[in-house]
Amino acid sequence: MEELQKLLDQIIYDGYRLRDIALGIVLAGIFIILLRKLIWAMKASKTEEYSIRIKCPKCGWEGKVGKYARICPRCGRKV
Numbered sequence: 001m002e003e004l005q006k007l008l009d010q011i012i013y014d015g016y017r018l019r020d021i022a023l024g025i026v027l028a029g030i031f032i033i034l035l036r037k038l039i040w041a042m043k044a045s046k047t048e049e050y051s052i053r054i055k056c057p058k059c060g061w062e063g064k065v066g067k068y069a070r071i072c073p074r075c076g077r078k079v
């Protein structure tokens, strides 16, 4: 009887461990996804901060360029 109890404990113990590992994997996955989103958001806001929307007076190109490199990518003119 004592052996059976031991065996049952072992199964429950192993079951918990397996569940913990699965939970850990799921949490790690969620964490990685959130971290990626956070990094992406940070990168996006940084790009937003250092870029401005311009319209080239020469060729009419419209779009975003770096704040400190205001050069039209189509005709190379400084704007």
Ligand SMILES: [Zn+2]
Pocket (backbone or CB within 6 Å): 056, 057, 058, 059, 060, 061, 072, 073, 074, 075, 076, 077
């Ligand atoms: Zn241009």
